[in-house]
Amino acid sequence: MDRSLSWRIRPEVAEALGQRRPVVALESTLISHGLPWPLNLETAKAAEAAVRHHGAVPATIAVLDGVPVIGLDDAELERIARNRAVLKASRRDLPYAIARKLSAATTVAATMLLAHRAGIRLFATGGIGGAHREHNPWDISADVTELARTPVAVVCSGAKSVLDIPKTLEILETHGIPVVGYGTEEFPAFFVTSSGERLTARVDTPRQAADLLRANWELGGAGVVIAQPIERHLALDPGSFLNALSVAERQAMGIGVRGKELTPFLLNRIAEITEGQTLKANHALVVANARLAAQIAVCLET
Numbered sequence: 001m002d003r004s005l006s007w008r009i010r011p012e013v014a015e016a017l018g019q020r021r022p023v024v025a026l027e028s029t030l031i032s033h034g035l036p037w038p039l040n041l042e043t044a045k046a047a048e049a050a051v052r053h054h055g056a057v058p059a060t061i062a063v064l065d066g067v068p069v070i071g072l073d074d075a076e077l078e079r080i081a082r083n084r085a086v087l088k089a090s091r092r093d094l095p096y097a098i099a100r101k102l103s104a105a106t107t108v109a110a111t112m113l114l115a116h117r118a119g120i121r122l123f124a125t126g127g128i129g130g131a132h133r134e135h136n137p138w139d140i141s142a143d144v145t146e147l148a149r150t151p152v153a154v155v156c157s158g159a160k161s162v163l164d165i166p167k168t169l170e171i172l173e174t175h176g177i178p179v180v181g182y183g184t185e186e187f188p189a190f191f192v193t194s195s196g197e198r199l200t201a202r203v204d205t206p207r208q209a210a211d212l213l214r215a216n217w218e219l220g221g222a223g224v225v226i227a228q229p230i231e232r233h234l235a236l237d238p239g240s241f242l243n244a245l246s247v248a249e250r251q252a253m254g255i256g257v258r259g260k261e262l263t264p265f266l267l268n269r270i271a272e273i274t275e276g277q278t279l280k281a282n283h284a285l286v287v288a289n290a291r292l293a294a295q296i297a298v299c300l301e302t
Contacts, residue, residue: 005098009118010071013059017119022056022297024290025070025115025123025152031060031077032086032105033264034126035282041081043283045074047124047290054294059120061111063089066101070118080105088264090142108154109146112223116150121213121300123152124293126286127160127190128225130168132262133249139262140171147223148175153213155293157285158188158195158227161236162245162266165195172225178216179225182209182292188229191236191281199227206292210299228292230285236277244273 048058059071089104097104129141181199189195248269
């Protein structure tokens with residue numbers, strides 16, 4: 001890790017990294033902006049517990065008072081969960097948060113960057129960002145470019161359902177980012193089991209996933225998307241979801257929501273429209289992805 005900045009790595013995480021034991025990074029924007037209190041804290045703790053149960057050490061990442069922290073403790077998790085005013089930080093926002101000594105929750109892109117600098121290769125989240133739909137054609141998440149340059153594997157349930165999935169997959173392909181279905185040949189769409197988009201790569205076990213990651217990194221590759229569908233009994237009906245999304249998009253356009261505030265706005269409104277169904281789904285898929293990431297991390301180290 002770069003020591004020119006002030007960093008703090010939780011002792012348990014530092015020890016695991018030093019001994020080459022499996023560690024899984026977890027993001028903090030999900031806690032601060034993705035879910036309401038107290039479900040956000042419950043989800044964060046459940047994800048960490050799933051990582052531990054499957055033999056790895058969890059490292060939830062955030063910036064606290066200008067200091068990047070690799071592995072929040074329980075009090076810090078609750079601080080991020082309760083403070084709704086905390087900055088949402090992507091890669092571009094990290095220098096500002098650090099220089100101004102702000103507290104910031106890290107997005108997928110920022111978490112990947114900090115995880116890589118700490119020496120962590122596996123990261124679990126809900127869904128990656130990508131290209132927004134026709135109303136915001138130039139709104140493309142920094143998650144995509146981070147995957148193109150940072151050698152961290154992201155275990156997720158595909159891209160967030162509010163995005164333009166075909167366009168997102170085309171951009172990932174252009175950047176040479178492997179997109180691998182876990183137990184599926186179709187790209188998952190977060191709350192929806194499948195986007196209907198076919199994938200060219202599939203693995204069915206954590207060992208197969210670990211072997212693919214090794215091959216990618218030995219070839220000089222960067223990020224990899226390992227996409228695991230949400231369990232079918234928790235998934236939303238595609239038609240009902242699209243109806244809710246259309247309503248939420250019209251509301252966002254009406255009040256001028258855009259940029260990094262758009263996805264949280266859409267997800268919050270869809271949660272209200274679906275009477276909390278998406279919140280239950282979000283909790284479940286995050287925990288499932290943390291579990292899988294831990295299993296793959298263990299295989300990478302054995």
